[in-house]
Amino acid sequence: MIRxxxxxxxxLELENVVCDYNGTLARDGRLLxxxxxxxxxxxxxxxVHVVTADTFGTARAGLSGLEGRLTVxxxxxxxxxxAAYVNKCGAACTAAIGNGQNDRxxxxxxxxxxxxxxxEGTAAAALGAAIVVARDIRIALxxxxxxxxxxxxxRR
Numbered sequence: 001m002i003r004x005x006x007x008x009x010x011x012l013e014l015e016n017v018v019c020d021y022n023g024t025l026a027r028d029g030r031l032l033x034x035x036x037x038x039x040x041x042x043x044x045x046x047x048v049h050v051v052t053a054d055t056f057g058t059a060r061a062g063l064s065g066l067e068g069r070l071t072v073x074x075x076x077x078x079x080x081x082x083a084a085y086v087n088k089c090g091a092a093c094t095a096a097i098g099n100g101q102n103d104r105x106x107x108x109x110x111x112x113x114x115x116x117x118x119x120e121g122t123a124a125a126a127l128g129a130a131i132v133v134a135r136d137i138r139i140a141l142x143x144x145x146x147x148x149x150x151x152x153x154x155r156r
């Protein structure tokens with residue numbers, strides 16, 4: 001668990017992180033450099049979940065050796081499926097990280113939501129739903145690994 005005391009707000013008590021794969025953790029289906037190690041380190045503090053349509057069919061191989069849960073979503077309303085997944089984890093104790101239109105609802109549902117400005121672009125709807133914006137997934141994961149960095153951003 002990660003606990004962050006936020007001045008002027010209720011503390012964050014996180015148990016899970018739910019991440020989108022393509023466009024967030026990966027570009028063109030390939031996990032971005034440095035992401036595997038950061039997710040492995042984060043798995044010592046949180047349960048790591050990756051939810052994806054797995055457009056390129058590479059998520060399982062890219063995440064090989066990581067402690068966590070990979071869920072490949074069925075075709076259909078993936079935005080609703082991602083939000084339902086966050087709610088099933090317990091939205092009040094979950095951080096979500098994404099970049100796409102279909103990440104908007106999971107970002108809204110999660111206690112802490114981080115949108116990534118990646119190479120594949122960022123949907124305006126996802127940007128509007130996030131609490132924190134990070135210019136890169138590595139920076140987003142580092143915010144969780146060094147959670148005190150979030151205090152200045154989230155204090156009221």
